[in-house]
Amino acid sequence: MFRGVNVINLDPKGRMAMPARYRDQLHSDFDGRLVATIDPMAKCLLIYPIDTWEDIQKKIESLSSFNPETRKFQRMMIGYATDVEMDRSGRILLSQVLRNHAELDKHVALVGQGKKLELWSEKNWAEQTELWLSETSSSGEMPAELQSLSL
Secondary structure, eight states, X not given: OXXXXXXXXXXXXXXXXXXXXXXXXXXXXXXXXXXXXXOTTSSSEEEEEHHHHHHHHHHHHTSOTTSHHHHHHHHHHHHTOEEEEOOTTSEEEOOHHHHHHTTOOXXXXXXXXXXXXXXXXXXXXXXXXXXXXXHHHHHXXXXXXXXXXXX
8 A cells, every 4th residue: 555755844833744645545445544653663653544553553452461571562552652634635743742753854754664654754764774775785684584585
């Protein structure tokens, strides 16, 4: 469903216009209802269509709350989860708390990841991409699960 990198602007109030190529599908399939939460492993936000998020939340809730690591994960993912709705102009409003976590400023990168979107500051996205590329080229090793993949 979601793929590609879209560099877009965030207005001073924290509103962002969804790219036109996603807008119609999000309105027709999910009534424009999304959930945004933090990525506990990166300085970005994760944005899910509501139905996809509800399935993920059930899985997260089913994890043991007695394990300190899974409890921390539950607190982060569910605790920061925020319902967002697209307005008639295809914009979503992101809370200041979410924007602060991802260090979002005016220029952001919306990155398609199949069933979800990631939202990065354009600066952090460029820096992280460079880091990933340099790590991959310097190590020369690929994880076992990627070695059988043919591109």
